[in-house]
Amino acid sequence: MNIAVLVKASLDTNMLRVDSSGRLLIEDTPLAISEYDRNAVEEAVKIKEAHGGKVVAFSLLTWGPIARKEKDAENVLREALAMGADEAHLVSDESLLPGEVGITAQVLAKLLDEHGPFDIVLTGEASMDMLSSQLPARIAEKIGASVITYVRKIEVADGVVRATRDLEDSLETIESKTPVVISVTGEINQPRLPTLLQIRRSFAKPLNKYKLSDLGIPSIVRKLDMAEVKLVTVSRKNIVLEGDKLEDIAEKLIEKLMEEGVVKG
Amino acid sequence: MKALIYSEKASEITDAIGFLHVLSEELNQDFDVYALSLSSEEEVSKEGVKGLEKIYIVDKGTTKAISDVLSNLYSEHKPDIVLGPTTKNSTEILARLAAKNELPMITEVAGVIGLDGDVHLEKPIMGGRALAVYRFTTPILATVPAKKFKPKAVDTTPSIEKLSLPEEDGYKLIDVKPKEKGAVDIEAAEIVVGVGRGFKNKDDLDLAFNIAEIMGGEVGCTRPIAADYNWLGEDRWIGISGKKIRGKLYFAIGISGAPQHIMAAMDSKVIVVVNKDKNAPIFQYSDYGIIADLYQFLPVFIEKLREKLGK
Ligand SMILES: Cc1cc2nc3c(=O)[nH]c(=O)nc-3n(C[C@H](O)[C@H](O)[C@H](O)COP(=O)(O)OP(=O)(O)OC[C@H]3O[C@@H](n4cnc5c(N)ncnc54)[C@H](O)[C@@H]3O)c2cc1C
Ligand SMILES: Nc1ncnc2c1ncn2[C@@H]1O[C@H](COP(=O)(O)O)[C@@H](O)[C@H]1O
Numbered sequence: 421m422n423i424a425v426l427v428k429a430s431l432d433t434n435m436l437r438v439d440s441s442g443r444l445l446i447e448d449t450p451l452a453i454s455e456y457d458r459n460a461v462e463e464a465v466k467i468k469e470a471h472g473g474k475v476v477a478f479s480l481l482t483w484g485p486i487a488r489k490e491k492d493a494e495n496v497l498r499e500a501l502a503m504g505a506d507e508a509h510l511v512s513d514e515s516l517l518p519g520e521v522g523i524t525a526q527v528l529a530k531l532l533d534e535h536g537p538f539d540i541v542l543t544g545e546a547s548m549d550m551l552s553s554q555l556p557a558r559i560a561e562k563i564g565a566s567v568i569t570y571v572r573k574i575e576v577a578d579g580v581v582r583a584t585r586d587l588e589d590s591l592e593t594i595e596s597k598t599p600v601v602i603s604v605t606g607e608i609n610q611p612r613l614p615t616l617l618q619i620r621r622s623f624a625k626p627l628n629k630y631k632l633s634d635l636g637i638p639s640i641v642r643k644l645d646m647a648e649v650k651l652v653t654v655s656r657k658n659i660v661l662e663g664d665k666l667e668d669i670a671e672k673l674i675e676k677l678m679e680e681g682v683v684k685g
Numbered sequence: 686m687k688a689l690i691y692s693e694k695a696s697e698i699t700d701a702i703g704f705l706h707v708l709s710e711e712l713n714q715d716f717d718v719y720a721l722s723l724s725s726e727e728e729v730s731k732e733g734v735k736g737l738e739k740i741y742i743v744d745k746g747t748t749k750a751i752s753d754v755l756s757n758l759y760s761e762h763k764p765d766i767v768l769g770p771t772t773k774n775s776t777e778i779l780a781r782l783a784a785k786n787e788l789p790m791i792t793e794v795a796g797v798i799g800l801d802g803d804v805h806l807e808k809p810i811m812g813g814r815a816l817a818v819y820r821f822t823t824p825i826l827a828t829v830p831a832k833k834f835k836p837k838a839v840d841t842t843p844s845i846e847k848l849s850l851p852e853e854d855g856y857k858l859i860d861v862k863p864k865e866k867g868a869v870d871i872e873a874a875e876i877v878v879g880v881g882r883g884f885k886n887k888d889d890l891d892l893a894f895n896i897a898e899i900m901g902g903e904v905g906c907t908r909p910i911a912a913d914y915n916w917l918g919e920d921r922w923i924g925i926s927g928k929k930i931r932g933k934l935y936f937a938i939g940i941s942g943a944p945q946h947i948m949a950a951m952d953s954k955v956i957v958v959v960n961k962d963k964n965a966p967i968f969q970y971s972d973y974g975i976i977a978d979l980y981q982f983l984p985v986f987i988e989k990l991r992e993k994l995g996k
Contacts, residue, residue: 433814522784551809551810552792553776557780566749569776570777582859588773591864593858594859595856606912610913644819649816649818651814652816662976666985666986674990680934685995
């Protein structure tokens with residue numbers, strides 16, 4: 421069973437850097453593994469443990485500057501390797517910044533074809549930064565696989581995959597032939613925390629880097645023009661209630677809640 | 686210009702037409718609108734959808750089968766814009782169509798802005814903490830949130846045509862289990878006490894239920910509490926993939942403050958936070974913050990609250 425897992429180095433939504441005028445500083449915001457891509461890696465490793473084969477992790481850098489962000493993307497792939505992936509491949513190219521999901525699919529599909537064929541391609545349900553949920557269907561189309569999205573349970577038997585989709589009002593089980601692209605929810609499993617030894621060993625595993633020209637893709641055609649990224653303004657009082665005793669703090673809070681008209685004494 | 690709408694419920698056609706009306710005003714162009722709907726003819730006529738030429742009706746099926754039907758309609762009509770609701774199935778179905786035809790797509794358009802002749806579309810990113818602004822272009826696909834854009838009064842009544850689903854090969858629906866519907870409507874609650882992974886056991890949630898009871902509110906939660914642990918029903922799940930709240934008070938306890946959660950509570954008038962980690966991001970989103978262990982603070986607070994409110 422050959423399994424590919426796609427992991428994105430997403431802008432870390434808990435570490436957004438903002439300047440004094442409230443502008444988002446994308447260049448200074450660190451990248452981290454997209455929350456649910458960790459679940460995708462865990463599921464890939466689990467399937468490998470049960471059925472044999474290998475797990476190959478792929479990532480494409482979507483935020484610059486490359487000089488600062490490429491390291492973050494490498495760390496994301498190292499994390500996948502430490503969790504049990506066998507090899508990793510990273511595309512980083514100036515012309516791909518900022519990322520556009522259709523192009524990401526086109527470029528990653530090329531790499532998947534080169535390193536495949538894969539029976540199963542796992543992704544997260546949505547990337548933490550862009551929340552597009554388009555990549556699974558787009559990559560499936562490119563590599564000629566079927567696609568099952570928002571999956572919280574996977575069963576694999578020869579040549580067939582059964583997956584339970586977690587929808588708004590129902591749980592839906594789909595059976596599909598392989599090759600299949602599956603996007604997983606955060607609830608599918610509990611991602612393992614790699615041990616120190618596993619982290620150290622991950623540095624001995626292959627992590628290859630590519631430019632577009634290495635993939636024989638001469639140029640790309642953008643379909644969408646992202647004019648701007650605007651921070652949503654959040655203005656709150658940010659008052660920390662302090663006191664020597666918890667009783668005092670509790671009283672202060674109740675006082676404030678009464679002042680605000682939220683509770684009535 | 687021409688538009689094609691995909692919808693599951695008839696009301697989603699209205700949502701998409703609302704979006705088209707806003708867009709049409711900015712573009713100074715009218716749309717001929719066609720829709721594909723999974724709802725029955727009765728539901729469609731009950732909704733009284735107007736402002737489009739024709740509604741195609743098809744039975745429910747797999748996303749694959751439905752996207753094939755939509756794809757045929759796309760080839761037939763060659764629309765400039767294809768819209769659907771922001772549901773999971775719709776997102777997948779539109780993404781399949783976008784992939785097949787190499788089209789750009791915006792998942793969840795939250796706004797249309799006209800800027801000296803240029804039209805821009807906004808989309809929430811980073812858990813709702815930011816908006817990506819895209820230049821409008823055609824052809825394009827987008828998913829439209831419920832009740833965000835209101836249609837103008839129009840009177841074209843659509844004709845209706847029934848289509849059938851294609852045969853499927855190597856991809857089939859095995860089972861559908863409806864989810865139990867919870868009875869709590871936290872979107873309508875004035876006071877919501879939110880619980881997160883700072884709670885170590887399900888039984889400890891009683892602390893939050895006590896506060897909610899004394900103050901006359903409901904208990905809400907983060908995604909892991911509902912979806913990972915199943916401690917509470919999905920009707921209490923707050924966030925970009927759950928419910929939005931907009932009451933007088935959000936009292937967030939043991940919650941780290943990921944934007945994917947807290948941005949869905951930002952319309953609350955007052956936000957109170959209890960977290961033992963003074964660096965937790967949630968303090969940025971708070972009016973009143975308490976840096977304390979919830980297991981120590983809440984019992985004291987509950988006692989005082991009972992005292993002061995005479996309950
Ligand atoms: C595409 C996508 C969609 C998502 N949708 C949603 C969504 O709709 N809703 C949602 O909630 N999340 C959503 N998430 C997940 C989100 O990013 C966070 O992982 C989640 O909200 C974290 O939940 P939490 O705050 O309960 O847990 P944690 O992040 O683990 O935080 C627990 C907090 O409790 C504090 N704590 C621990 N012990 C104590 C104690 N004894 N006393 C006081 N404080 C304590 C800790 O300091 C910590 O800050 C989504 C993520 C993605 C990528
Ligand atoms: N640039 C990328 N590199 C690797 N994987 C990606 C990338 N973008 C998206 N993905 C994968 O596709 C999933 C959905 O992403 P999105 O369509 O951006 O919401 C993510 O959870 C990842 O698994």
